[in-house]
Amino acid sequence: MSWAGKILRVNLTAGTVKTEALNTEWARSYIGSRGLGSKYLVTEVDPKVDPLSPENKIIWATGPLTGTMASTGGRYTVITKGPLTGAIACSNSGGYWGAELKMAGWDMIIFEGKSPKPVYLYINDDEVELRDAGHLWGQSVWKTEEVLKSSLQDPLVRVSSIGKAGENGVLYAAVVNDLHRAAGRSGVGAVMGSKNLKAIAVRGTKGVGNIRDPKAFMKTTFEKKKILAENAVTGQGLPAYGTQVLMNVINEIGALPTRNHRDVQFEGAKDISAEAMVTPRESDGKKHLVTNQACFGCTIACGRISKMDENHFTVKNKPQYWGANGGLEYEAAWALGAANGVNDLEALQYANLLCNEEGFDPISFGATVGAVMELYEMGVLTQEQLGIDAKFGSAQALAHFAEITARGEGFGKEIGLGSARLTKKYGHPDLSMSVKGQEFPAYDGRAIQGIGLAYATSNRGACHLRGYTIASEVLGIPVKTDPVESEGKPELVKAFQDATAAFDSSGLCVFTTFAWGVADLAPQLQAACNEEFTTEELEKIGERIWNMEREFNNAAGFTAKDDSLPKRLLTEAAKTGASKGMVSKLPEMLPKYYAARGWDTEGRPTAETRARLSL
């Protein structure tokens, strides 16, 4: 129990909505959200399908703990075959939307086919209807939410939608809910757009009332919240400084990728750090940060709410950007800032707001701009083509690129294809800082060996959230490992990847893992669902999910060759910092990782592994 037990199947081609019982056997084996949604996807979708064709499907999935009092129980995932990578895509978001869907009585929604015209899905508990979205098409995420709340005469409705980026096929378009929470990566928003699906508006009044043992659940979730409150990271660092607490830390150890990974330290890091966000600006004497904000049910509250300098060149005479708004988080600040050598905090926040407003991933966007700037400095791209002088460090260029990408204008269309396609087109594919076509997040794989391996083997392309070994390699959680050491990292990466898959599938936020292990998740799932979700079982389920995703990618045509890193990380040594002189030792780690996973030398799960995991 604690699953709603029902799913919605929406055929966009036919315009029909059907109710189905949740496959409880699968729920037992894959929990929910990421795992369970992926099980439906890999069962129903041909791995070789064109991600932007009607044959692809896209799934919104909650977990059994979504919409409950377990801390951070507000997550949902969007699962599809991703257009940026061609691999399985699964992007996770917080805010309030996921809990609302669950409270309306639904575990997930599966969309099939393609609507002949723009539509949105309206859900009010059992009342579910596809409605015309002609008036919403061409509108931003923010406008879409505003119009829906007002036309439905319901200020409490929650909206998950795409902006212009998703409509225009930006390959890293995001699905955004509650104005600034996003299922951000891998281009799930582009798939939504390709189906002419603009938004899902949900109102749920039923609630989540089928906890297996409510008394035990209240007791264990209370105890686990206490652990979060007393932990230095989840109880102090994240609420006070947000993920941005990392900017100076990562820069100091020489792991902050800078100027398209040419450097590993950024001289302007302090200007775009958490500390900078709480220091009064020279321009107007006000602080950037207004307050922190929680997602649904979250007792950590890492979210940042900031106000821009109204006289900054990016927002002068644009009052729509003057109010309190979401950002900056560390990944966005890094991708928009250090990756491009830009140290103008206000410009970063402006670009970040455009990412939220029109729905695209600041990581892939920022990293693609980094590649563009490098090509510009090499003379491969010209000012005439780009419409601006785009040297590294130019805040004007960053703002310009964010605007034209958001609107799908001019060179913005090429930036919207991501760095892999763009650098290939201009003859320098090695300058795309990506794996499987998806751009790196904010940690350098030369300085932090484990995360390099995690990037290379992530099932959705380069990603820090598939196995956040930074916790161990930098923060010492649960145990400290040496970041420049490669020994032991294959096993560490595997352990992080499997545990994360279990957390992602429960409906909780992976940030809890700074304080919790799988052993802390287990009693919460046991009290809510069934007693079979023991620590050992959850670890096994996590591994099963990882292998299931891997097999989808293998069937889609990925091979061991794709578990790689750009030449720059393998051959160009880090220039400064603790890892000076080092490259990624991926070639040494990868075979050991395959062995630890029980895969053959081509990266395929062996028959024995498949049998062990009941795949």
Next chain:
Amino acid sequence: MQKVLHINPDKCTGCLQCEMACSFENYGTYATSKSRIKVFDFHHTGKKVPYTCTQCDEAWCLHACPVEAITVDKMTGAKVVNETTCVGCKVCTIACPFGTINYVQETGKVQKCDLCGGEPACAEACPTAAITFIDANWTGMDKMKQWADKLGNQPSAA
């Protein structure tokens, strides 16, 4: 000693643990739509403000009720709706200047905060102490202390 719910919006993060706790206490389900305390998210300023009944001494709802379905809990001072007496006329919802008593379609009765009989679930669930349950006579204590600190707790010049 009578206690009251004391709300400090500056501490609220918008997590809605209070709303879930309220609905769980009263309906056995996590349903923010059924909560008697609501958190308002003023996006433009970034402020999150929990709001619920303040248990007026001369309660408009109590005086307006034609069937005397709203009575005072002598232990807590809470104004409590007796569901068996309530006829769902909604006059109290009009009389209340604060909007904190509301009709519930599913039951045909009104609902309002009753302080959970003296152990408010919202205050217990709040992770940041934005909602506390404290001595009714001393809700200003924290602010007084802050000002007292400013006034007299600084090193003296001599």
